[in-house]
Amino acid sequence: MKILVTAKRVVDYNVNIRVLADQSGVDLNNVKMSVNPFDEIAIEEAVRLKEAGKAEEVIVVSVGVSQCQEQLRTALALGADRGILVETDEALQPLGIAKALKAVIDKEAPGLIITGKQAIDGDNSQTGQMLAALAGLAQATFASEIDLGEDSATVTREIDGGLETITVKLPAIVTTDLRLNEPRYASLPNIMKAKKKPIDIFTPADLGVDVSPRVKTLKVEPPAERAAGIKVESVEVLVDKLRNEAKVIS
């Protein structure tokens, strides 16, 4: 079985995001870019399935600018076998990405597709679901456990207030939640080997898809700054402030 996984290039989780002065977006100049952490979990899961003998090949896909090859190389170092870049400078939104991924699925016919449940840049949590709809495949979102069978997968999902276990027919789309696994580090010997692994590059036009944005961003604002904390002199003052200013006790 082939497994298809995604590796979105996003601003690193630990970077302090700065909003551009004209409110058109966030400042990406000289900012550390990394693989979307939820996609890292997807890659790890696919590699583990391959190591367990349940898959023959892991293909990693990224949609975006040319530099996405860095993220593909990381995924290849982590154990993916080959990469596909759908290269575009468009401002990407979930629908556009889902369309590109659908085209790759049509080419590769994977038995399982694993993506992050969301990307930490837009926090949309839509791509996996849209992809399932476009491709007409089953979906198991927010997975914390995947048990891969011959024709079906049993997936434990993290839902409000507990866990839900479902079985989906393969091929299926699974999106990963945090507890699915803990991704490994990229080992240096594997980074060396990954340099020789192939990356195929297509444009959206090659694949016959239109990834242009459908949603217009009006403005981007940073969260309101929180007021600094204060020290109080006594318990009485604290209680008074909690009751009359914060109004959290009565």
Added chain:
Amino acid sequence: MLPDQVLSQLKAIVGPQHVLLESEDLQRFGVDRTTLWQANPCAVVLPSAVTMVQKIIRLANDCNLAVVPSGGRTGLSGGAVASDGELIIALDRINTVIDFNAIDRAVTVGAGMITADLQAFAAKHDLLYPVDFAAAGSSQIGGNIATNAGGINVIRYGMTRDWVIGLKVVTGAGDILDLNQGLLKNNTGYDFRHLFIGSEGTLGLICEATLQLTRPQADTTVMVLGIETFAAIVEVLEVFKTKIELTAFEFFSQAALDKVIKRQGHSAPFATQAPFYALIEFETRTQVTSVALALFEQCAAQGWVLDGVVSQSLAQTRALWRLREDISETLWHWQPYKNDISVRVSKMSDFLAEVDQLVAARYPDFEIVWYGHIGDGNLHLNILKPEDLPQTEFFERCGIVSLEIGELLARYGGSISAEHGVGLLKKSLLPYSRSPVEIALMRSIKKTFDPKSILNPGKVFDALV
């Protein structure tokens, strides 16, 4: 016990609520991170101004009261221990930013400011205070300066000394000195500032400091390599140091890694077991990273390196650092005897072979944990206390071997205390690193600044009589 009259004068100087006499406070302020000495100060005073410090010092001179300056008490050599009825002056209340100038990239702060707060202040102004170490969340700037703290960025940024451009101190005689005033160039005779840096509270109380800030470091990439032998670590260091500007080159042994993973719940960098690990850090640039990869291949081809990983995100950079930074705290569980030694990097290879042999022969029944800032020539040799051995007996045995390590260091021209200072713990070893003439000069310098020898008596060298 403090005479009532002295106590009331102290209360008059700082205010009654800022003289602490409760046993809990005396315990807390009376010791540092060493566990060998019992706290027994007579009182703790918390002045809020330099003039108050001056009054306290003058009072101490008048009534021959020994004084121990106290910072964050994260020291590892007993330099801040008050076990003999001394008065503790803690500068916790002199802890604010007094002046900041973006053109000079200089900040003047109260000596009681927590290191991490200074780092945060610098970051807020898009600048960096680059001295950093595991205790930065509790240590204070005054203590950092008094011990010339080092830490994890020394290979790139140097020690605390390199960042101090001005000091306001109250000498043991009670004089207020305003030293160097933040100047970058100032050739006007003896630079007293540098005498106070690393003086461990024996010459004066550092009350305010002006520190140089610098541009923030770019994002960094961390490699952790599994290494076969001590000698190979030095080979790897040389290979990397000649080709890349490193921001850190740290090492630790398998025992250190095992303990950190087990007690802190971190995950191992890779499955391959290696006797030693090197943590190499550099600023993230595509070109540099590819050079680093090539160097890794070169080291692997030589058989020096068994395996390795490289961080792919800032989260991984931090997670890999934890493997090194959490060692010190993890080891407290075993009440370790800590040797903090250094030699010139060029002599490291031969020195390591000898010290390794010595330690293996002398401590056959003790567990040895190695780690340190090997890029600076600085090794932390930790000997763990067996559970059933009483602490005094354990330290006695370790002390004897330390003398042998001292002799070895003297032969290599090394230091018996690379960055922890001398305090009480390393006093007996001082002659291995400093000549009798030097120690005599230190004593006379102390006499000049602290004629009645009231300041931190018995630290660095025995009290003057």
